[in-house]
Amino acid sequence: MKALQVERSLPRFAAARLAGAVAPGRGARVGPLRLVDVDPPALPGPAWHRVRPRLSGICGSDLATVDGVASPWFEPVVSFPFVPGHEVVGDLDDSGGGVRVVIEPVLGCAARGIDPPCEGCGGDDVGRCRNIAFGQLEPGLQTGYCADTGGGWSLALVAHQSQIHPVPDGWSDESAVMVEPAACAIRGALKCADAGDDLVAVVGAGTLGLCVTAALRRFVGPERLVVGAKHPVQRRLATELGATMVVAPATLARAVRRATGSMALGDDDGAGSQPLQRLTGGAGVVVDCVGSATSLAQALSIVAPGGRIVMVGMPGSLTVDLTPLWQREVELVGAYAYGAEPALGRRTFDLAFELVAEAGLGRLVSATYPLHRHADALAHAAEAGRRGAVKVAFDLRDEKGRERL
């Protein structure tokens, strides 16, 4: 079957890193990702199912892999070669057709055949699984990073029963493929649940930023929600999804300053047309949906003393001055995946289905590509905002050979 596969090749990773530095997403042309013909993954056990992907999204973490800039942290928790793609809606192969499912990609204790489960999985908080490199599967924190399971950027993958969520009738594939990123966003948004009357600021308005905005509006309901959005399509969607104020990233600090009545510090008293660097007050909670050094530095500059930064975007290795974190006693909190949400007494994925439907997040899917145009797809995804897009996905519904599997 056709699949896009990442191989462990240091020269290719190095080439991808160079190409990705020139233009994000360019690592696809020279890096470790290649379109190959491989055998479909074997079913690891009786509770496993084969899934034929219909749509599979391209995530920021995928782009980091393709461009060779993913954190070395992941090395022990992935296994090569792997097929990327963890945002997946597909057909359940043994259903006889007609049953579409969304994959909850974390490969926790249940999928790995580990019993009793670890503390995380035992509490249904699979994102905090302690065994992601152990058990019956090769290491891999998620489907899409594990050599045994395959991934969404192919014609077939295998999924454990615990990972499978049926798609409700009447849903489009575009809506279904947004469930996984929506779940990530909800995880982050719920870490702002105690924001109270404080201003909540969202840095970044790509897929995650927009989904976080929608999740904050639905599950947290901050009175004031400001979003830094760079591109017109992002600004429009951020407003539609519930931001009370949408500003350009360069003016986010100014907007937060004004909204919170904060003072500002700087060489020119912060009054310049340059972005403000330091506020004396700021937002009670800042959600960083980018995960870059710049976005984290901005979050640190606009969060209030004693406030919280929720990191939803995948960061990687960053160089950031953490003095404000220390001096202003700021909490830095990660929000990685999904599981149980005790505050609401439900699972993140269940909430995600609700959010996608209510907020109409299927509209965020802006473009789809066949596998053989992966270089174009990844370039598009890397420049989505600038090109008027949000989520770019691979469309496998019309791939040749799909029906023969």
Add this chain to the structure above:
Amino acid sequence: MRPGFVLEVDRSTPPTLFHHGEGFRLERLPVGSRIVYPPEPLPVLPDIDGAIRHALLHPVDSEPLPALLSPGMRLTIAFDDISLPLPPMRRPDARQRVIEAVLDLAAEAGVDDVHLIAALALHRRMTEAELRHALGDRIYDAFAPRGLLYNFDAEDPDNLAFLGRTEQGEEVEISKRAAESDLLVYVNINLVAMDGGHKSTATGLASYRSLRHHHNVRTMQHSRSFMDQHRSELHSSNWRMGEVIRNAGVKIFQIETTLNNDTFPKPFDFLQKREWEWSLRDRSTYLGATKALRRTPDRVRRSIFQSVLAPHNLTGVNAGEVDAVHRLTTAKVLEQQVVHVEGQADILTMGLPYISPYNVNSVMNPILVMCLGLGYFFNLYRRQPLVREGGVLIMSHPTRWEFHPVHHPSYIDFFEELLAETTDPLELEKTYEQSFAEDEWYRHLYRTSYAYHGVHPFYMWYWGAHALQHLGGVIIVGGDPKTVRRLGFKPATTLADALEMATDVVGPHPSLTHLHAPPLLLAEVT
């Protein structure tokens, strides 16, 4: 001196000068268009210092100044700030001449408790260099080091005095030092008909609590125009407040000066000539200057223009009781500026220069472009606007997305944040004014740095409220399209494009009037 006049464009009319920020354009107007030219400069007083002394010794409706001065009294001299005149005048500035004369008389009378206050209301503070330019080194060195020469601070509650309310409930709160002095001498430069009179003290030395009663959308929409004292609600409100100030026992000795409109120094004095009278040298200077300016970096070009000192000088000086003085002043301003124009046009064109009252030594940001065009220039009329209701205003200006880093901090937020939401003056006033006016950071920058007050960009926007209500469309030629759209206007690359676009609003074959300013004029439109 030749009076102003209206030229009807024919095939032999040379291209017309449009100011265009820190540059110029020559545009060929359609045949049949009308160009309103300002009068030529009135003659300067032959003995300026003698005239000043005469005014102080022979005031109107007041005792001579020496009779009002006595040992042990508290004397406060307030003066107009950096916003006047435009461009700044050559040394010695009118304020220096007048205040030196006042101080001489005060010294002769043994007055030793004297404060000098720059009456800047919510404008930015004047720098030392600007104060030295306006008052001269002698005054600055004698008073500033001892803390007796300073900028008015409208946010210093300990130094404000509440004097009461007008019959319409308008609160009057002004400088405590001025209010509690035995005599307040106000020294003004009266550039346009709106300046001076009771506005000097009731606005220049007032706090936001007071100013908000007339610096608002309703007042501006009911000032048609604010250059016409008989039809200006702005004028009426200030005069009501002046009455409160008078009734509170504040004794004001008003000294008003008028300038001629000799605006541009040599070799650029041709900019105030009529184009067909440009000499060969004028044309060469124009071509050379425009070519050189195109190659000059923005910052350098701005620095060149901002260093221009105008040769304009005093045509009159009057002192005494506020109303009586201002009647004489207004007559002199009108003598210099009035041009009779018959009928309104479908389209009004104007070229906006590099300077407005609020960007002296600063950047003409987009909000100031709006204010200069729709506020000041549009309102240079009496009786009725130069353009008909529903007509189109075409302005020429680069209109860049740029702001002065220190002077206009709240303007940046107003432009970036608020104008992205709405350009409706009433909505802006209702929803956002108070939060900007009471923002502690803006307040801090106004008081300690050189920033305009947080509410100031609102006032600039309100200044254009009457025009926004009156016009069917606004087009900016040669402006940055994104910036122009943020203002709520339409961008055009050329005047021809703008005229074509305007016909969508006013119909085919529109009539057109061009306001040939600066130098400033006041159109009497019948």
